[in-house]
Amino acid sequence: MTTWLAGLEERARAVLPAPVLEYVAQGARESVSTAEAVASWSAFRFLPHVMRDVTDVDPGVELLGRRTELPWGVAPTTLQRVVHPDGELAMARATAAASGLLVVSSNAGTPFAEIGATGVRWWLQAYLPADRTLAEPMLAGAVEAGAEAVVLTVDTPVVGTKYAVGESIWATVDPALVRVNFGPGHEERPGADKATDLGPHDLDWLRESTGLPVVVKGVLRPDDARRCVDAGASAVWVSNHGGRQLDRAVPTAAALPDVVDAVGADAQVYVDGGVRSGLDVLAALASGADAVFLGRPPVWALAEGEAGVARLHAELLAETVEALRLAGCRRVADTRDLLAAPALPAT
Template identity: 70%
Template sequence: MAGEGSAWLAGLEERAAAVLAPEVRDYVALGSGRMVTLREAEAAWRIPRLAPHVLRDTTTVDLSVDLLGTRAAVPWHVAPISLLRAVHPDGDLAVARATAAAGAVMTVSSNTGTGFAQIGATGVRWWLQVYLPADRTLAGPLLDRAVEAGAEAVVLTVDTPVVASRESGGPTVWDVVDPALVGVNFDPGYDTRTAAAKALDLGPHDLDWLAARTGLPVVVKGVLRPDDARRCVQAGAAAVWVSNHGGRQLDRAVATASCLPAVVDAVAGDAQVYVDGGLRRGLDVLTALALGADAVFLGRPVPWALAEGEPGVSRLHAELRTELTEALRLAGCRGVADTRGLIAPVPPTPR
């Protein structure tokens, strides 16, 4: 029914908030500091204006994109989210199955509570997300397990030298979550070792090390500046992922919608460019593609949908497909490549 899909997506966060334990709800929903960055994320996608094409045949609309050299059926994919098993007992496996069926790629958090082999066995195309520890060699066993289980790329998160503080009183998710649901792919005792603290000295050489250690393409997640994007490309990154960690790291960091175009320009086609942060609807995806992203990643919508189990995640993919297809037709685009040049060269009309 027309409009129903929109209503389902619009109510996603509220429905999840009603069923999740308060500590889990807050872990997913909130951000760091005063949450300035978190609050700006969604609205930033609504600032650019689109100049649609007309008189174009959009009978057939192709949503597929190239992702690290392989075709993916849709341009939205799943960002790494830890603690999915605290959201729903089926956790990562439900997300993996629904995401595989949608033809999207799942990025798996290194802290996940599900074995990589089990995730790989669902048939989903998946990438491993990692933080590197001060002693890089401690990451070796985790990387080996991921390669063994079929990870197709390794995503190095670079915006988390330390975990940013949150201004929350009361119990947090860490007071309620079963420790057995976290970090099951590390060697036993990994987190307790001092050297396993996150590296404060990450540098371009770490990209080389990761590529050599895994034999996989390296994606750098958490880039907001064109100069850093260029350094990533020069260091051999296969893709640069524009992200402020969903407003969970440096508060007052710039909205990803605002800095995406400059990063796209700086990368100049020498690597792929992805983006996440505040993408919720088909029109947000269209805007990100029009601004030059090769693909987008969804963070919070995934655990919110997972609160409704695997059917919820399947429906998230289905609703996005419906919304993006409609948006592409309205914009006169037959596919993702046609979205380039859609951004109107005029500022939005003041309200």
């Protein structure tokens, strides 16, 4: 007996071409970090409260000062229009209907204006190029289309090597389905490569050029988290990019508590990587995350179209509410003392 959520990847397998599936599933090098991510959340153990009124449970959270009904958001992923013809629009509509938050990859296959027109609450994810000025039109387009924040991905000075088992997705993908929010010929311009010299000054530059709060995605160390916050980050996003960058990087479940301690009340802390169930969500919230983000699950759900993404939100919400009730928590703030010591998972 398995749940609808647990069967997501398998059902996507029945629908999607092998190179697309492989691209979504793969990790860097030997995929050690990708494989560890899921197991690391299930290593936490809870000490539930009892004799508490859990009639009304509220799983909603505030993200950058604005409430969302879900304690998770959709992490940025490229290739959504390859997974389903409706791509980012299906993801946006289903997420808007659930009053959730969507983070849109700068390598999206749908114009930002069309995503914004769905009414979804959304943040832009950006990689910065070596010549920062080349990012300006893309950033301006996102601001105009209603992006509420910029998520700067900092774990990708170069793209981590993946070993394609079969044909690489990039051999077959139609360029019109990705990177549509850059001007023509963008990638050929000198300075369009990913920046290898990102630093705290880039946060200032991003804030000033967009007027938006900046979230830093791809932080694993408490000292880096502190540097980001001191440089003006509104939130730090603990991530190892789903294991797709530095293989053998620690599981985010293990990195999260120290980052939460280092950041304190000065900024929000989010986490992604291997979150697949309501119990995983509870473990992340109990570890101090202000919210979690989902990478692969919404992509697998998108293989079933807008209805698939809608059901992902609904099923995960039901699991999360059940977990909160069983743990004796009415709201996310009540979860912070749930973890049995030792809090770190034995991975």
